[in-house]
Amino acid sequence: MIRKCKYCEEEFDQNIKIKSRGGYANVCIACHDERPDPDENTPTIRGVISGSGKMAAISIVKFQNKSDADDYVRSFNSSSGWGARKTNRCNNIPFEHVGANIGSTNHKGRS
Numbered sequence: 001m002i003r004k005c006k007y008c009e010e011e012f013d014q015n016i017k018i019k020s021r022g023g024y025a026n027v028c029i030a031c032h033d034e035r036p037d038p039d040e041n042t043p044t045i046r047g048v049i050s051g052s053g054k055m056a057a058i059s060i061v062k063f064q065n066k067s068d069a070d071d072y073v074r075s076f077n078s079s080s081g082w083g084a085r086k087t088n089r090c091n092n093i094p095f096e097h098v099g100a101n102i103g104s105t106n107h108k109g110r111s
């Protein structure tokens with residue numbers, strides 16, 4: 001579904017935006033990224049890196065809101081990776097994996 005961004009007035013695909021960033025359906029991905037979070041309680045996507053060096057993997061994780069995301073990332077970063085998260089707060093935070101793909105080739109949501 002093509003929508004017009006309320007900030008830059010570029011057209012973008014609403015579905016792609018919601019899937020990759022969450023938040024409002026009337027703001028394009030670029031503007032969403034550039035602006036301060038307009039609503040703390042919209043779903044938030046974070047990328048976290050597990051492992052190190054050659055073994056590093058980027059996981060993209062979706063949270064119910066920004067503070068959960070911040071807690072998760074903080075907690076995640078202080079542990080040594082997925083294997084060690086059992087003992088920290090990561091386990092208590094609801095999240096869902098949405099993929100492992102960083103960097104968007106779809107800058108304005110066009111395909």
Ligand SMILES: [Zn+2]
Pocket residue numbers: 005006007008009010027028029030031032
């Ligand atoms: Zn925009």
